[in-house]
Amino acid sequence: MISVSDARAALLALVDPLASETVPLAQSAGRVLADPVSARRDQPPFSASAMDGYAVNATEVELHAMFKVIGEAAAGHGFDGKVGAGQAVRIFTGAPVPEGADFVVIQEDVDRKGNLITILDEPGANSNIRPKGGDFAIGDTVSAPRTLTPADVALLASMNIAQVPVARRPVVAVMSTGDELVMPGETPGPDQIIASNSFGLKAMCEAAGAEVRMLPIAQDTVQSLTTAFELAKGADLVVTIGGASVGDHDLVGDVAVSLGMERSFYKVAMRPGKPLMAGRMGDMAMVGLPGNPVSSMVCGQIFLLPMIRKMLGLSAEQPPLQSARLIAPLAKNGPREHYMRAQVTADGIRAFESQDSSLLTVLADANALLVRPPHDDALEAGALVQFLPI
Ligand SMILES: Nc1nc2c(c(=O)[nH]1)N[C@H]1C(S)=C(S)[C@@H](COP(=O)(O)OP(=O)(O)OC[C@H]3O[C@@H](n4cnc5c(N)ncnc54)[C@H](O)[C@@H]3O)O[C@H]1N2
Numbered sequence: 001m002i003s004v005s006d007a008r009a010a011l012l013a014l015v016d017p018l019a020s021e022t023v024p025l026a027q028s029a030g031r032v033l034a035d036p037v038s039a040r041r042d043q044p045p046f047s048a049s050a051m052d053g054y055a056v057n058a059t060e061v062e063l064h065a066m067f068k069v070i071g072e073a074a075a076g077h078g079f080d081g082k083v084g085a086g087q088a089v090r091i092f093t094g095a096p097v098p099e100g101a102d103f104v105v106i107q108e109d110v111d112r113k114g115n116l117i118t119i120l121d122e123p124g125a126n127s128n129i130r131p132k133g134g135d136f137a138i139g140d141t142v143s144a145p146r147t148l149t150p151a152d153v154a155l156l157a158s159m160n161i162a163q164v165p166v167a168r169r170p171v172v173a174v175m176s177t178g179d180e181l182v183m184p185g186e187t188p189g190p191d192q193i194i195a196s197n198s199f200g201l202k203a204m205c206e207a208a209g210a211e212v213r214m215l216p217i218a219q220d221t222v223q224s225l226t227t228a229f230e231l232a233k234g235a236d237l238v239v240t241i242g243g244a245s246v247g248d249h250d251l252v253g254d255v256a257v258s259l260g261m262e263r264s265f266y267k268v269a270m271r272p273g274k275p276l277m278a279g280r281m282g283d284m285a286m287v288g289l290p291g292n293p294v295s296s297m298v299c300g301q302i303f304l305l306p307m308i309r310k311m312l313g314l315s316a317e318q319p320p321l322q323s324a325r326l327i328a329p330l331a332k333n334g335p336r337e338h339y340m341r342a343q344v345t346a347d348g349i350r351a352f353e354s355q356d357s358s359l360l361t362v363l364a365d366a367n368a369l370l371v372r373p374p375h376d377d378a379l380e381a382g383a384l385v386q387f388l389p390i
């Protein structure tokens with residue numbers, strides 16, 4: 001059995017960053033920017049008014065000063081002429097500030113009679129002008145890699161980037177295995193249950209930026225597993241669920257090896273998740289997850305997500321663990337690193353009473369995995385422990 005950190009390193013060695021592709025801006029949200037992109041223009045491209053009011057020369061601005069309005073500048077329609085002494089141009093938010101003006105008196109501070117305005121309120125020191133290039137200048141870059149947020153997409157649009165270079169989404173083929181499984185919506189036989197792990201893992205991998213192909217459920221036979229592996233071809237990563245342990249019907253490892261899988265490791269000193277296996281199958285990485293629902297989801301979190309991040313060109317480092325104080329004591333830990341389902345609140349952290357790896361209700365209520373090192377001593381309430389938010 002290898003340690004969790006050795007397993008993670010071995011898994012990361014099975015995948016490489018993928019090539020990039022170009023997508024239309026409108027489809028770029030959530031994708032990983034593959035290369036830095038540079039602004040194609042200044043924003044604003046001209047000195048622009050930040051307010052509705054009157055553009056004048058700043059040296060003439062004082063209480064009771066009067067100006068003659070000689071024209072209008074609106075957003076999209078600037079004023080062609082020049083603002084001279086004693087003159088003002090009616091201006092609206094977003095309009096280019098005309099030549100000769102360097103101050104906008106907001107209209108609330110002005111009394112207008114015909115073409116004459118008088119400043120009646122103290123206009124203050126703010127010129128109400130956004131300088132050319134004040135947001136960004138031509139050539140300014142958005143750094144990569146980064147997962148594009150809605151704000152990033154707006155910024156790229158403003159920079160006039162219509163096509164965006166992004167990392168190709170890793171294709172993950174997910175295969176549930178086991179004669180006991182049927183799909184949600186089907187009618188299970190008396191000895192059957194509903195496949196759940198594949199759906200949880202699909203959601204998890206997609207949220208991390210992967211494209212998931214759900215394979216048909218494979219029966220516990222060499223023939224059925226072989227067919228399912230055939231269907232996985234072309235994926236970057238094939239993930240099997242179940243059939244990983246030592247029972248007579250746990251055939252996944254043997255079938256994968258017979259199909260050419262070069263095994264990287266089998267079994268990790270981790271709870272849940274001990275019977276994890278991994279290797280390479282031709283162009284694909286292969287990860288065999290244990291079937292217990294919580295085991296497969298915890299392994300997905302700890303192992304699949306870093307692999308997906310590496311393929312996307314992102315940092316595959318596990319985010320640093322956080323610390324919290326125990327609300328209730330914990331018994332001594334065994335020889336495996338334990339990822340206990342737990343709930344963190346303002347009062348501290350509490351591990352759930354039952355840590356059975358079949359309990360999806362407990363996982364759904366958890367917002368943290370409390371991480372305990374192998375052989376950790378029993379801990380009193382108040383002890384500081386580490387956790388991973390989920
Ligand atoms: N003698 C031993 N028995 C077991 C050991 C061991 O070391 N010695 N390890 C246990 C541990 S730990 C785990 S974890 C499980 C993992 O076994 P498998 O990967 O072979 O998983 P299965 O036996 O196929 O399934 C276990 C459990 O999970 C259910 N399952 C499987 N796939 C799905 C799915 N897609 N959706 C929902 N539920 C699923 C399955 O019905 C079983 O109940 O082995 C222990 N045994």
Ligand code: MOO
Binds near residue numbers: 273
């Ligand atoms: O390691 Mo198993 O994954 O405890 O349930």
